[in-house]
Amino acid sequence: MRLSEQDITNAICLHVAERKQLHPTQVEVELMWDEDLGFSAEVQAGGRSQIFIAANILEAIERYLFKEHNMRVFRDQIRLNLEDEIVADIA
Numbered sequence: 001m002r003l004s005e006q007d008i009t010n011a012i013c014l015h016v017a018e019r020k021q022l023h024p025t026q027v028e029v030e031l032m033w034d035e036d037l038g039f040s041a042e043v044q045a046g047g048r049s050q051i052f053i054a055a056n057i058l059e060a061i062e063r064y065l066f067k068e069h070n071m072r073v074f075r076d077q078i079r080l081n082l083e084d085e086i087v088a089d090i091a
Contacts, residue, residue: 005085005087007088008057008060009029009031010024011063012041012060014064018063020045022046026045029041031057031086033082033086039057039082039086040054041056041057058078059075061088062075065090077090078090
């Protein structure tokens, strides 16, 4: 299974919204990749900005797959990849 960049963004939005008790539309996400730092995301919610590292992104994907697709996936089964866009491959 493969999640697109939009799916990953949605996963982060839902994850942050649930944790901060906001509506998902109140969360903005920009996925990033850096040669030295790897994958990350800048998240703006509730007037605050924070950086998600890869582990936070993987946690959001895990919860998204469980809640939205009823799939139990573990972190070591998820691989973030950079192609034309950032994608997540699920083993």
